[in-house]
Amino acid sequence: MKITNLIDTLPKKAQVIAKFISIQESDKELAHIRFSQDTLVNWVPKAIFARSKADLADMSFLEFTESLLVYYGPKLLGENIFRKLYSKKLPPELQKKVSTPAEKLLQEKNSDKKELLPIKAAIALSALAIPLFEYSLNFIKNIFTMKLFKQADFNNIANLNKDKKEDEQIHKKVKASSIRHLKIAGGIFAGCLALSALLVSRGKNSKVLQSISEAVLAPGNKLFKNNVQKAASFNKYFGLDFSDNNGKLGLSRGQLTACVVAGFFGYTQAAKDRGKQNLQEVLYRYPLVGFYVITGSEMFEKGFKSILKRKDSYKDIIGDNLEVPKLFQLEEHAQKLAQTRGTSAEAEFKRLFKQKSTIVLVPLLFSIGFMGLFVAGMSRFFTKYRYNKEMGKGERGQEDKKARR
Secondary structure (H helix, E strand, O other): OOOOHHHHOOOHHHHHHHHHHHHHOOOOOHHHHHHHHHHHHHHHHHHHOOOOHHHHHHHHHHHHHHHHHHHHHHHHHHHHHHHHHHHOOOOHHHHOOOOOOHHHHHHOOOOHHHHHHHHHHHHHHHOOHHHHHHHHHHHHHHHHHHHHHOOOOHHHHOOOOOOOOOOHHHHHHHHHHHHHHHHHHHHHHHHHHHHHHHHHHHHHHOHHHHHHHHHHHOHHHHHOOOOHHHHHHHHHHHOOOOEEEOOEEEOOHHHHHHHHHHHHHHHHHHHHHHOHHHHHHHHHHHHHHHHHHHHHHHHHHHHHHHHHHOOHHHOOOOOOOOOOOOHHHHHHHHHHHHHHHOOOHHHHHHHHHHHHHHHHHHHHHHHHHHHHHHHHHHHHHHHHHHHHHHHHHHHHHHHHHHHHO
16 A cells, blocks of 8 residues: 655654554455454463463464454455356356345346356355354364363363363263264255355256345345345344455455354353363353454444544544545545645644544554453453352362261
């Protein structure tokens, strides 16, 4: 992205922030910056509060693999593999329209949607490999930790039990459960591939398959036929259609929801296999984090911008719909304001840049501070508290029994 002359007038520290914002707003670097942010928000706080080498390795394996999957999986599977595989028989002009949102195609009156919807649905179903792998990751992680550290009991992994004695039955339970659930995920994915093949081969001429395609891509249209607003909102969070990233397929909010939901079932079952404390820690942390990933971060950002917009000084940078200019648009915006007000473009730019930095960095710092450090620290604190309380009750219970005898 081109760095403007006015950016060059900023102090060196501000230019570092400008470079960060520039990369963040670049489509080419989006996956990289999201991966870096996710590592900063999720992995670093958990690494700080790691309770043992096994706990650190356990968590690191999961966090890095999840981030690679979510931020690089859609491009690899959706764009580079399944789009090329399923759309190769389409005319060249229709191949370019595969990234067009299903909602937009359904509004068109031409026949293109009859060819495109089944192809798009087939790509979306095949890309369910991403949430299915997210589900499977927790069981792979259990096997990984068990093989590498010879530990399957969460109380030992989290350094709660100082004796570190492993029960062979827990090892057998964890291994058997992990293999069983990996087979389930593989079977579901095989079914997705079979339905995808059917959609590609016969979807164009089948009303039933056309209806299935619409249900996969835009389920809100099926559920709320007479309410456009509700249909669009439901599609946003539950439709499996890819987003349109300048003609390429990108991870959508609906696919992110699928990852979070699949991850919840994988997390809870894999945690249950390793013990009560692991399950309770997941149930304490995951709903909050999952909600924040799906929509909470967006709500926070919108709320924060709404508060800033009430200040007169921010009305120049935050629009009526809470839109904020990209970094490369700030120079032109500053020059227009300078001409209108008789001020210097440099002064206006510095003011706008400071405001944009606040808009970008405060939500990020909130994610790191609250969703990262606070949630990670509190979840580990309460896990230890519950364990100690449970062990204390057990000891008192034994003493009471002896006293009664």
